[in-house]
Amino acid sequence: MMDAMNMSTDTNPDSYVTDDGRTIGGVVMDLKNITLRFGGVVAIKDISFDIREGEIRAIIGPNGAGKSSMLNVISGFYKPQEGEVWFRGKKRPPMRPYQVAQQGLARTFQNIALFDGMSVLDNIMTGRLNYMKTNMLQQAIWWGKAEKEELENREKVEKVIDFLEIQHIRKTPVGRLPYGLKKRVELARALAAEPSLLLLDEPMAGMNVEEKEDMSRFILDVNDEFGTTIALIEHDMGVVMDLSDRVVVMDYGKKIGDGTPDEVRNNQDVIDAYLGVAHD
Numbered sequence: 001m002m003d004a005m006n007m008s009t010d011t012n013p014d015s016y017v018t019d020d021g022r023t024i025g026g027v028v029m030d031l032k033n034i035t036l037r038f039g040g041v042v043a044i045k046d047i048s049f050d051i052r053e054g055e056i057r058a059i060i061g062p063n064g065a066g067k068s069s070m071l072n073v074i075s076g077f078y079k080p081q082e083g084e085v086w087f088r089g090k091k092r093p094p095m096r097p098y099q100v101a102q103q104g105l106a107r108t109f110q111n112i113a114l115f116d117g118m119s120v121l122d123n124i125m126t127g128r129l130n131y132m133k134t135n136m137l138q139q140a141i142w143w144g145k146a147e148k149e150e151l152e153n154r155e156k157v158e159k160v161i162d163f164l165e166i167q168h169i170r171k172t173p174v175g176r177l178p179y180g181l182k183k184r185v186e187l188a189r190a191l192a193a194e195p196s197l198l199l200l201d202e203p204m205a206g207m208n209v210e211e212k213e214d215m216s217r218f219i220l221d222v223n224d225e226f227g228t229t230i231a232l233i234e235h236d237m238g239v240v241m242d243l244s245d246r247v248v249v250m251d252y253g254k255k256i257g258d259g260t261p262d263e264v265r266n267n268q269d270v271i272d273a274y275l276g277v278a279h280d
Contacts, residue, residue, distance in 0.1 A: 015053075024245060025053030027086075028197060028229055029074065034083035036069055043069040044080065045253045051197070056223055057231045058240045060264075061250035062273065067233045068110060070250065071201055074231060075107050076100035101130050106195035108186045110202045110233075116175030120185050123174055124160060127192030128153040160191045164218055180211035184218070191222065198222065200232035204239055212236065216243060241265065249273075 014026035029051040036044040043066045051057045051074075059067050072078040073085065076095045085092045087103065095103075106127070114123050132149060161170055164184055169177060174185060183203060190198060203219065204212045216239055222228050234240050240247060241261040249257035249264055251273040257264050264270055 018245065022054060022224065024055045027051070028053050028088060030086040031070075031073070032084045032086065034070070034073055034080045034085070036066075036073060036078055036080045042253050044073070044250075046082075047250070047253075047255045048083075049248045049255065049258055051229060051231055052246075053229055054223070054227055055229060055245040056219070056243050057229075058244035058247045059231065059233050059250065060235070060237075060240055060247060064252070065250040066253040067250055068201060071107070071199055071231070071233055075105060075199055098130065101193060104194075104196035105199065106190040106193040106197075107199035108183075108190050108201055108203060110205065112179075112182050112186055114174045114182060114186055114189070117173060119171050119173055120166060120177070120188075121157065121161070121170045123185055124157045124188045124192050125153065127189040128156065130193065156194070157188075157192050160188050163191070163221070164188050180207050180214075183207065183211075183215065187215075187218065191226075195228060197229045197231065200230065200234075202233050202235065204234055204236050212239060219243060 015023055017023050027050045031050065032048050034044050034047045035042065047070070059070055061067050069078060073080055076085075076092070076097065076099075079094050115126070132153065161167055164187065166181065166184055166188065169181060169185075174182060177185065183206075187200075187203065190200075200219070203215055207215065219230065219232070220243065223230055232243075234243075244261055246259060247257070247261055247264040248255060249267070249270045251269075256273055257267040257270040259267070
């Protein structure tokens with residue numbers, strides 16, 4: 001992707017065009033000198049990097065490197081003791097989860113967080129909560145504005161179901177699904193929120209080769225067709241190198257690499273700490 005990017009000379013200098021024709025825009029999120037502590041444990045130490053409009057940005061590193069903590073800082077779940085998070089040109093204050101979602105952020109989790117007793121359709125509908133403005137009484141009566149609102153939200157959800165090719169399980173309780181399909185349902189719930197920035201915490205974890213290929217295709221399609229900016233944590237280096245425009249590498253809470261997949265895979269600090277060997 002970005003391995004052999006071409007800088008655009010006739011557009012915004014903060015943007016560039018990749019060899020596959022995608023336009024990567026200016027900075028969406030800028031993390032400046034982030035330090036996060038849990039008591040005496042420093043999970044993240046003075047890390048800075050940015051995420052640009054329309055790119056797929058990977059965060060990699062060994063277990064315990066601080067990747068999930070960083071994703072929690074990006075999502076607003078953790079507030080760093082030092083440093084600043086800037087989103088779309090404005091410093092982001094402490095926020096509640098629903099406020100972060102209203103800003104256009106959605107995420108999946110390393111450990112699947114779905115409602116096993118609910119159907120696939122109902123699980124995905126929970127991703128539309130920010131778009132439901134009627135109160136509980138109106139929804140219980142299901143008449144007038146409440147009926148119109150739910151039908152509109154269901155239409156959005158059905159499009160996501162079609163996009164991720166899970167029509168055949170839409171009425172199935174999530175608890176009955178195999179692991180790979182649960183991961184896809186969790187992605188569907190995040191997409192139902194119509195995020196401008198999608199955060200994926202190990203979307204391929206525990207999957208077989210076929211499931212990884214499917215998930216990789218869907219991630220690329222989300223980025224290409226919807227123009228969604230994506231930040232992901234992933235351990236599968238083949239997936240990271242194939243999907244990502246840029247990669248930031250963490251080790252023991254510090255940043256040891258940041259650049260294109262080619263730059264990262266040839267970075268000696270990264271090789272020593274994580275990859276083990278250089279990849280031609």
